[in-house]
Amino acid sequence: xxxxxxxxxxxxxxxxxxxAAILFMVTQITNRGYSLKxxxxxxxxxxxxxxxxxxxxxxxxxxxxxxxVEDIQYDMQLYKAIVTMRxxxxxxxxxxxxxxxxxTAGLLGGQYIGLTPGGSDVPYxxxxxxxMANDAIVLENLISKYLFNSAATxxxxxxxxxxxxxxx
Amino acid sequence: MIxxxxxxxxxxxxxxxRVGLLVRFALRLAAILPTGMLRPRPIxxxxxxxxxxxxxxxxxxxxxxxxxxxxxxxxxxTRFGSEEYLGTATAISLLRELGPxxxxxxxxxxxxxxxxxxxxxxxxxxxxxxxxIMAVDPMRRVVLPRFLGGVIAMPLLVSIFIVVALFGAQLVxxxxxxxxxxxxxxxxxxxxxLSDIREGLVKGLVFGVACSLIAVYEGYNAVPxxxxxxxxxxxxxxxxxVVTLILDYILTALML
Numbered sequence: 001x002x003x004x005x006x007x008x009x010x011x012x013x014x015x016x017x018x019x020a021a022i023l024f025m026v027t028q029i030t031n032r033g034y035s036l037k038x039x040x041x042x043x044x045x046x047x048x049x050x051x052x053x054x055x056x057x058x059x060x061x062x063x064x065x066x067x068x069v070e071d072i073q074y075d076m077q078l079y080k081a082i083v084t085m086r087x088x089x090x091x092x093x094x095x096x097x098x099x100x101x102x103x104t105a106g107l108l109g110g111q112y113i114g115l116t117p118g119g120s121d122v123p124y125x126x127x128x129x130x131x132m133a134n135d136a137i138v139l140e141n142l143i144s145k146y147l148f149n150s151a152a153t154x155x156x157x158x159x160x161x162x163x164x165x166x167x168x
Numbered sequence: 169m170i171x172x173x174x175x176x177x178x179x180x181x182x183x184x185x186r187v188g189l190l191v192r193f194a195l196r197l198a199a200i201l202p203t204g205m206l207r208p209r210p211i212x213x214x215x216x217x218x219x220x221x222x223x224x225x226x227x228x229x230x231x232x233x234x235x236x237x238x239x240x241x242x243x244x245x246t247r248f249g250s251e252e253y254l255g256t257a258t259a260i261s262l263l264r265e266l267g268p269x270x271x272x273x274x275x276x277x278x279x280x281x282x283x284x285x286x287x288x289x290x291x292x293x294x295x296x297x298x299x300x301i302m303a304v305d306p307m308r309r310v311v312l313p314r315f316l317g318g319v320i321a322m323p324l325l326v327s328i329f330i331v332v333a334l335f336g337a338q339l340v341x342x343x344x345x346x347x348x349x350x351x352x353x354x355x356x357x358x359x360x361x362l363s364d365i366r367e368g369l370v371k372g373l374v375f376g377v378a379c380s381l382i383a384v385y386e387g388y389n390a391v392p393x394x395x396x397x398x399x400x401x402x403x404x405x406x407x408x409x410v411v412t413l414i415l416d417y418i419l420t421a422l423m424l
Contacts, residue, residue: 055358
């Protein structure tokens with residue numbers, strides 16, 4: 001028989017571990033949780049349509065993840081979605097004319113924001129807004145445009161912006 | 169033909185009798201529950217015996233279940249090009265089904281058998297009869313703390329199992345196969361609801377009650393021979409497993 005002290009300590013450890021696990025489940029794997037933050041700064045961008053972008057989605061440059069989407073709000077004055085991105089402090093020197101676009105990982109995968117660097121010498125400051133923001137490509141819009149053959153005749157304001165790779 | 173039929177009826181009646189006895193046993197436990205709580209010392213010892221001692225096996229199995237989920241999930245999801253959903257798939261299957269059920273099966277094998285063998289041996293060596301002679305209620309002194317220890321330990325074991333398994337799946341999916349770690353956790357976060365966690369914990373609690381009850385019942389009512397103790401241990405595992413899976417379906421249907 002072990003001493004009562006050992007039993008008490010192990011039981012305490014076990015119960016503590018159990019409650020820590022419950023706490024982890026409640027805060028870390030549901031959407032009402034709190035994420036652990038590291039050294040970083042914020043950028044915002046406003047989009048006409050963000051498609052299926054969600055908080056926590058990656059922000060990448062040339063395919064390398066440099067940050068996360070922290071917050072998505074709808075602005076009632078602009079009628080636009082305001083996306084707040086948290087970029088790691090390692091990537092401080094992003095030119096302040098870089099543009100942001102929403103891409104899809106794979107055909108049906110999750111969406112992420114891609115930043116394409118511009119030519120400016122001045123980097124973005126904390127809290128600054130990305131001026132050039134290209135919307136998500138909504139598959140249904142593309143299909144309906146193709147079906148009704150109006151994409152070619154009306155390249156108007158409602159056309160979702162094509163991927164920047166196609167523009168260049 | 170008639171003898172077969174008679175035997176069938178006989179075994180069915182035996183089954184009904186056992187169910188009735190189990191219910192009576194459970195009611196007796198419930199009746200002494202409030203006064204039994206006044207002595208926390210033996211309950212803590214049993215939480216140690218059933219919970220803390222099962223920790224290593226629970227964590228090892230959780231890790232490997234998680235790794236298998238990561239492997240299988242990744243293989244399946246890459247066919248649709250949507251491996252970002254690995255976190256969602258793993259978390260939901262673990263929270264709702266695999267966590268509580270596998271933990272209950274392991275619990276029956278690790279803690280349930282220990283309980284049944286201990287109580288059966290106490291019965292076989294007349295320790296329980298000795299207590300009755302000394303006017304100590306063995307139900308209150310021996311059975312209830314063991315039952316409560318299992319009930320308390322089970323939901324905690326389920327949570328630990330699930331969290332360890334999530335990291336096991338992350339190990340395979342993110343570290344080995346290169347799924348984006350942000351996608352893994354954020355897709356999980358956006359899909360998992362608090363009700364999923366509640367479902368897992370409620371299942372854990374119910375399975376804990378069922379498995380502990382079966383273990384202490386089989387041990388306490390074991391035939392007082394070496395063979396009887398062995399049979400009680402076997403029955404504990406078999407009945408616990410079957411009851412867990414049946415209850416799992418009922419609970420899922422109720423909470424979905």
